[in-house]
Amino acid sequence: MNTATHWKVDVTKILCRSEITTVLADLKRKEPRSVNTRQNLIIFRLSTCCGLRASEIVGLNLGDLRVGVTRPYINVRRTIAKGDKARRVPLWWDAGTLADLEAWKVHRQANGASAGDPLICTQCRGNEGKRLDRFNLRKRFLAACSCLGDDRVADLTIHHGRHSFVSHALAGGRSLAEVRDAAGHSNVAITSIYTHVAVDDEGETGHLFVF
Template sequence: MNLAIFRLAVCCGLRVSEIGSLRLRDVYLVRPRPHIRIPRGAAKGGKPRTVPLWWDAGTLADLTAWKEQRLAEGAKETDALIASRRHGGALSRYTLRKRFLTACKCLGNSRVHTLTIHHGRHTFISHALAGGRSLAEVRDAAGHANVSITSG
């Protein structure tokens, strides 16, 4: 679960509120363009968007495995993608942040205390641009209103 949260933040650029509100049905794994659909109610400013998963094979593989595991455990497509094993409900923002930091512990304790899930969004944007994606593609995936926010 911690790896899935890390991937959603750092490799997909999702906000903590978006991670918490994702449903299994929002993760489309159909080729050739697997993606995550951020629905209107979950996205900042109410603007729905799609986040490509085909940009990163490792993220696609990890999120595919996580979704398959949740479905094998009996979860339905309408259930939370990231859910409590105890009661099956979506995790709180606090718990998501705590699990994100647990996934980041390999960076060392001094570094972990300075990180947030929002830093993952910045990493996603930087890596996508460094990987050759256009400003417009990254702007759309990040859900920014204009390119100046993405390039800033």
């Protein structure tokens, strides 16, 4: 069966631009008070603004965040990528995401983390630095979205953040090939499914991909 022809995007699960900006604003307002909230911001960024799968997010190491180069990117290693297919996820597409991830890396390094330590980890005193599992990651993503209301959160999973990334990247003018490579799709036909998904409240898709 051809997945690209038999699977459709549920547009009700795509986070529209106003929802993404609402979540980011809420998290950034609260992050100075809580390192856990700050990490939830990073999880939301990795899912919704970078398109990473849950298994990839929990598998990321600090050294996979390559920010000291001309075109910063996330190195999704073969060992954590679906189908053992390594890829690079551009961070230079979105200045807000780059700034938050770069600041998080600095924070982790200031607390003694090295390149081989997990990017996302437990923050409990006395147990800091332990890699999160996917169950806790999914809970944290939904906690990040809590400002959207209980009814909306009940409709969402962390994987819908990935769908939202693909939809917004295409709407922002990135080519099918660029988004295919960033998302790690096996072929461009899968990516093309998202080309007609409206990502704004008004259904307009001509904006730049910047959050």
